[in-house]
Every structure is written in structure tokens, then in C-alpha cells.
Amino acid sequence: MESIDERRELLLGQAEIWKQMYSFANSVALKCVVELGIPNIQNSHNRSLSLPEIASNFTNSSSPNILYLSRVMDLLVHNKIFTSTTIPINPENEKDSFSSGKLYGLTPASRWLIKDENGLSLSPVVLLAHHGCEIYDLARKQPESKKLLHDGMVHIGNIVMDRIVNGIKEEAWEGLDSIVYVGGRTGHAIAKIVKKYPHIKGINFDLSHVIETAPEHAGVTHVAGSMFDAIPCG
Template sequence: MASSKSSMEAHLELYEIILSAAKPMALRAAVLLNIPDIIAIHGSQNPLSVDQIASHISSSTNKPAHTDYLFRTVRLLASIGVCTEETTVDYGGTPQFKYGLTSLSKLLVKNGAQQSCAPTVLAINLKCIIDGYQHLHDSVIEGCPAFTKANGMGIFEYNSNNPEANRIFNEGMATNTGPLMAHVVKIYYGFNSLKSVVDVAGGVGSAISAIVAEYPHIHGFNFDLPHVIRTAAPIHGH
């Protein structure tokens, strides 16, 4: 039988869970502020100081970036392994902090060699989705989807009426599908014997695009709601 946690250990574990809601918000802020790209481009993969990161944020937004709040954000990111943190002491004895990329934040670089996961971060943290989590208790008591309770309609109806949310959501889903399907089509040989494939609820066509690119003899059909298909790019292949 596993030993039970002490009261202090339980409290610390509970507080870590309670405060975990801040983590995806910090990731979202990093993506919106282009912090991973700033470090990758202007740091040449080397750590940058908060002042350096703030300077590049200000240049891109034409608004002053407040270093105190930026410091809090990147330090939170460092605490969960999204950024590295290096500490030195200047001649006056004041600690100086620099932040670099880890394997996690490299996945958020938008102009990197591999497909960025930044769109997925933005999709999962859409306000309409976050608002739904505030109503999880209502979904139990009233037997209704939490998203619908928060927004007055289901997610697909909501996206059909909100083009920007629709775009962000579809881009996020496509980004999530791309790397997975690139792996699937290399190891699954069941497509060899097929002449056509229909992907129902295929979003903007990431999955079917990967299939027909690897198996050009297949005629691929992507099927989804009109407001989703409108945002889809042309699929190259059959």
C-alpha cells in the first residue's frame, strides 16, 4: 500500500493544481508576443535578457513593453520548462536574468524548420472555450454542455457566427493533425489497397492532404461544415 502524503505535501500538490490554470495563459501570451520567435531570431538560439525581449516586442507592436510584467511571464514559463533561465550578477550585485528556448518552446517558433504548435495553443485557449470551463458544474447539474452554457450555442454554431474564432480553431486543429498524420501515413499500409477515402469532419483537410500526398492513387474527399470548408486551402493531389 502506498504511503499517504503529509498534510503539507498534500497542500503543496493541491496549490500546484489550483495555480496550473495560469500555465496555458502564459503560453498564449508567449505566442501572441512572439517570444519564442524573438529568442530564435534575435538571440540566434542564445538566451536574451528581459530588456532585450521587451525591446523587440516594442518594435513589433509600436507599444512599450513593460519589463516587470514580461519578467513575471517568462519566469513562469521557465518554471514549467518552456524557457531556460540563466542568472548572472552584475558589478553592482544585481541579478540579471536571461531566457532561452527549450525543446518545448522550439515547437512554438512560427518560422522554424518544423511546423509550429503555436496555432494549437491559441485554439485551445480561445476565450469562448475557456469560458466554458467556468460552467463545468452547471453541465453536471443541468445536463448541458459547458460550452453551450457559457456561449448560448454549441461550438460549431458559435464558430459559424464568429469568423475569427473559426479561423483560429481550424488552424489549431490542422496544426495538431499535421505531425500525427505525417507519421501515420509512413507506418500504416492499409491505404495501399484503397481507391478513395472520405474524411468526415476532416476540418480544413490536413489529414486527407497527408494521405493523398503519400498515396497519389487515392481520390480523397474532405467533408465538413460549410464555415469550416470556407477556410480550407486547396488540396494538392486527387
């Protein structure tokens, strides 16, 4: 049986693989802020700005998602592309979205992303480095890519579910009659729960073209549909 130190080392090793595999997210985040013109917005105000202030200056997005934007900005702050300072909450106007949160500012790195007319910006290079199609579009066009996507999702689900099943105390599963896995693909992930806790009925819910290729699992029922229409009860 693995010791705590051995399990920790294995988990850190897994984290390093994820880090290296998804390092492209750093450059995609750069593309995002360049397309939105965030460095130019910050530069035009000549000061650090809050997310609502930044979003209010967008010209190509009528309803920006502040939560998603905050994730992109915080990733780039971590990578030292932007600075971030906390805004103290104004007790007299807590509902004012400009009175709390963070202020994001430029760094010597992000100043190279400011679009100018002198050809001294790296923003065109950032955009040039990212083009193509979504992974799901590629999967629809190429059978080998579809299988690769399928296999990748199965392995990710297995790894995550293994930690969930073995990391959560048994009493947490007591009293659960059924669990719905929305977007469960082939059902391998929820089958892990049902196998360890057979008193739980597993419902694997995904699109019809995904479900039709899903294998049978003991204690798991496959249900086809779209989560945008309805989700099975559980």
C-alpha cells in the first residue's frame, strides 16, 4: 500500500504533466486580451482598471462574461503580464461593482501588446500564432481525431473519478439513491462510483451520438438528450 509521501509525489507528478500539457493556455490567454484590446484600454486611461471598467470599453462584445474575464486576467497576472491590486470595499456603496475587486495594470511585458501604428507591437504576432478550428470541429471532420478526443476524455474522467471515489469518505455517499453524470460520455466515470457503492443508481447523460456508442455498465443507465432542454432527475 502506498505511503502518504508516495501518494503525494505521484499527485505532484500528475500535476506537472497537466501543467506542461496545458501550457498553451498561457498563449491563448494572450490572444484573448489582444483581441479584446485590453492593453490599449488600460494604456488609454493611463492607470490600472477594474474588470467592469475594462469591459465597459469593449467595442466588439455586447455582454462580456466578467467571471471568465477574471480567470484570463488572473492567469496573466500570475504570469507577470499584468499587475493586480486589491480594491478596498466601499461600505457606503457595496452594490457598486466598481467599488470592490481588483485593479489590473500594465507591465513592461504587456506594453508590447499595445497596438500602435509604428509597427512596434507584438500583438499581430500573438494573433498570427493562433488560428485554426475548435477541437470538437476537428473531431467531427476527422475520425482519428474523434477517437483521440474520446480516449482523452475517458482517461481524464478515470483519473479524476478515481480521486473522487477514493478520496471522499464513505459516509458522504450514504443516503444517495442515484447520481446523474451530465456529459458523462461513455459512462466509465460514473461506473466507478456505482462499482464501489452498488446501492447508488448511475445515470449517464449525454448527447445521442455519444450515448449510442457507450458500452453497458452494471448499475448504469444511459440517457440521451441535451442539458439545454432537460436533465434527468437524480
